[in-house]
Amino acid sequence: MATPGSGTGGEAGIADVLQALKAIQESQSRLETEFESVSRRLDAIAPTVPGASSGLEKKTPPQLATRIPTTPTQISLGAGESDAGSTTPTSKEAVQAQTSGFTSRIILTTYPKQTGIDPLPLRWGAPDATGRGPVVVSRSSSTIRRRNAHGGSYSIYFALALASKQLNANHRPDFTNTEPAVNIGPFPQWGDKKKIVAMDPWGHLAPWLFSDVMEKENSKRRPAGCLPELEESVRSGRLVPDGKVCLNEMGELAVTKFAVEPVWYLPGVAERFGIDEGVLRRSLFEHTGGSYPELITRGDIKVFLPPIGGLTVYCFGDPAKMSDEKCRLALRVHDECNGSDVFGSDICTCRPYLIFGIEEAVKEAQNGGSGVVIYFRKEGRALGEVTKRGEDRASDYFKRTENIAGVKDMRFQALMPDILHWLGIKKIDRMLSMSNMKYDAIVGQGIPIHERVELPEDLIPADSRVEIDAKITAGYFTTGHRMTADELSAVQGRIWEDIDH
Structure with missing residues (x-):
């Protein structure tokens, strides 16, 4: 038997490897060309809003701004749509997509080594916000290349609102009056990846801590609360108004x-339940009807909303x-x-x-x-x-x-x-x-x-x-x-x- 690199068999084996590499390079080249084509089509049909931007877009460091396409790998679902580069969708779904500000192509998934995908670093359990990094889950065409998390109820509602034309796809969040009412932490528990696995300890401060990717906003505080039974609590003597916590005879409270x-840190959630992370990912994937394919296809995604x-x-x-x-x-x-x-x-x-x-x-x-x-x-x-x-x-x-x-x-x-x-x-x-x-x-x-x-x-x-x-x-x-x-x-x-x- 011929060994690799020796004789005819070795030469044939190397030739096969080189041929496979060449095919991969050609496939990658076609993929990059398709990226550019899809990006141009997206820009052509997307609604434009004066002054609108993503926040992430402005702050992209120069070294990361080269050769980054605006969309990940996409798959065409438009019936009757030509593959010859036509930019005019013909299907009912494609027409609806155009009028809603979408392309006729659907984002299927992204992969760790995909061209142009460079997720922001996320180090769960870091002792401070800068070391931990922001959780990015937006599906915006300008931010998807930097995403490091997946899912989220907000994302689902945002998608539904976009589909029903209730929101503008290019809307830029305004964080006025969203600043925390009081200061909480940081505490040592925030930097222990075993202590907090189901929420983002820095999330309430994200617009201010991560001002390099989101514009900083000035904010104010808000208080207050009352339940009908609390008035009876005061009348019966179970609560006594003090003007500070129980404000008055109506039982209004400060x-x-x-x-x-x-926000789930998947390795930590799996450890908390005493199961394998792969089992957790598969269960989440199967019980959401495959709604979150990246839980399976992207092992580098550790955070799930x-x-x-x-x-x-x-x-x-x-x-x-x-x-x-x-x-x-x-x-x-x-x-x-x-x-x-x-x-x-x-x-x-x-x-x-x-x-x-x-x-x-x-x-x-x-x-x-x-x-x-x-x-x-x-x-x-x-x-x-x-x-x-x-x-x-x-x-x-x-x-x-x-x-x-x-x-x-x-x-x-x-x-x-x-x-x-x-x-x-x-x-x-x-x-x-x-x-x-x-x-x-x-x-x-x-x-x-x-x-x-x-x-x-x-x-x-x-x-x-x-x-x-x-x-x-x-x-x-x-x-x-x-x-x-x-x-x-x-x-x-x-x-x-x-x-x-």
């Missing part, structure tokens, strides 16, 4: 709000006290319930517990400590309102969720403590929650909880006994009685015939 959208709800933090009292271990902290981590929180349904304890959590947070702030309520978007045990409640007996409460998902609760709390790390919280004096999943997740991340506080009996609506008794029997924290199976089956909610119609 509150600092932080709104957070999720999932199209799921975010969270909101409401801080009562001085925000600086949240991270001060000498000050007491009361915390309510609340998962959304549209039926109860918004519309006041009494079939569950969600809104009563939310109100109780706010009351206790306010009291802690009035006593010189800090009160925090964190509101997560996890409707109906993360399955939506339809599956929130299965049967009207406590013994069958979880049946609907189990029928659909195979488990009693589809929520996972493993990523929830990230927001606590971001806020600099190192201990919790009073945890206003009965959920063992939340407790275990927080303690598992090294944050001790000194006291667990359950919802008082007098705040539990009669019809919500079905929910609360089922949860307590399933393992929720309580200092009271846990029902037997027979007792649980006797807990029945209202039925249609119980109400005058």
